[in-house]
Amino acid sequence: MVRFPSPFLAALLVVGLGLPARGEPAPAAALPVGTVTAQRMAIDKPLDFVGRVEAVGRVAVRARVTGYLEAVAFTEGDPVKAGDILYRIEPDLFEAAVKQAQGALERGKAAEALAVIQLQRAQDLLDRNSGTVVARDQARAALDQARGSVMGDEANLETARINLGYTTITAPIAGRIGRTSVTKGNVVGPDSGVLTTIVSQDPIYVTFPVSQREFLRYQQGGDRPDRNKVAVRIRFQDGADYGQVGRVDFVNISVDRATDTVVVRAVMPNPAGALRDGQLVRVALQVGEPEQKVVVPQAALIADQGGVYVFVVEDGRAVTRRVTPGSGGAGPDAVIDEGLSGGEVVIVDGLQRVRPGIAVLASPVGPSASRI
Structure with missing residues (x-):
């Protein structure tokens, strides 16, 4: 027959083994939480x-002469370099204008040469008393007129060459080119508006x-x-x-x-x-120099009607600390202006079950994944 120990002996066994006495609740196990140490860092403002x-740089490309558009030589949206060919206007009429101006200049130069000869002849006759002052002055005026005509012909030739150059429209700056407002075969000119735009x-x-x-x-x-x-x-x-x-x-x-x-x-x-x-x-x-501020992960912040707070571990228990977040945070980090001085062990994981004063078992989870 099995005999049970007396109540006195059972009490001694309980005390000796460290077991809770009958009617006394067992102490709660510490709640495991993940923590991060609040760091002081130089924070920009x-x-x-x-x-x-x-x-x-922004350039609105326009046609400077009127003619049929022979080619569009770029791809819309592509980068271009200064001097790249963008459009070609049919050059035939402008090449003919250059030749016509060259012919007029040659005729003008021939007339100038003849006027020089005639002036020299009139001067020789006057020197031999065979001519008149009027004839000499008329020859001199004819020479001046011929020289003026040559200057006009040279200007006309230069204008014709410039207009011929305008038949090839090039990029004035490097950059990226936009859409074209005209396509091959259309007549373009100064009144056609913006053909395309280049932005640096x-x-x-x-x-x-x-x-x-x-x-x-x-x-x-x-x-x-x-x-x-x-x-x-x-x-x-x-x-x-x-x-x-x-x-x-x-x-x-x-x-x-x-x-x-x-x-x-x-x-x-x-x-x-x-x-x-x-x-x-x-x-x-x-602006200004960076300031030393306390930084904690955003995940540690908890908001309620009283403001924002965090849980820190003190003597193995969770303690509430009211904090004032500041500006300058980035990513998963938050800057704390007031409430923490740096070095506190802040709870970031397991916050759902944490209550003020509860015993916790802190386990570091490493530094914040992103710093400022």
Whole structure:
């Protein structure tokens, strides 16, 4: 027959084995959480604006002479170099005009040579008292007239050659060419309007309006930075960063009365042609020196009616810390202006089950995937 120990002996066994006594709840196991150490980092203080990309050079290509369009020698949308042939106008009539002007010039030169001979003859006769002063003066006037005619013929020839050159329309600048408004076989001329447009690619402008409030704030500041040293960075509409850094090169001399803003222009390198004329971008101006700020992952932030807070681990327990997020964060990181001093162990994983004062088992999950 099996005999059970007395209650006194059972109590001794419980105490000896460290088991909870009857009626006392067992202590809760620590909740495993993932943590990151709050870091102090040098953070830029960018000013954000909405900007528009503008080409440095823009040329509206037009025809300067009238004629049948013989060829369109480019592919729409392709890059072109200065001097590349874009259009060819039928040159036959202009070549004939050059020859006609050359013939008129030759006749004029012959008349000039004859006038020289006649003047010399009239002078010789006058020297031998066989001629008259009137005849000599008439010969001199005829020579002057012949020389004037030659000058006009030379100008007509030059004009004809220029017009012949205009039958080949070339690119005046390097850049990317747009659509053509005319096709082969049409008659084009100065009244045909813009045939196509070329916009330069590298470098390129980015213009953006700055409010009077911001403009005056930095204009009156004692530590106002040199505009040529203000770094300009841009982001595309999908949030992707543009890899090049630009510089402010122009601030408009007047304020737009409709918007109360000042237009600022930056020059951006564009070697790969990623920026296109007319494109809308986000502009970030880096002014002043970077400041030391505390950075934590965005995933650590929790918002409620009282504001924003994070959970930090202190003595093995989760403790609430109210924080004030600042500007300048990027990607998965957030800048904290107040509430953290750096070095705190901040909970980022397992927040769904964390409650103030609960025991936690902290496991580092490594640094934030993206830093500013």
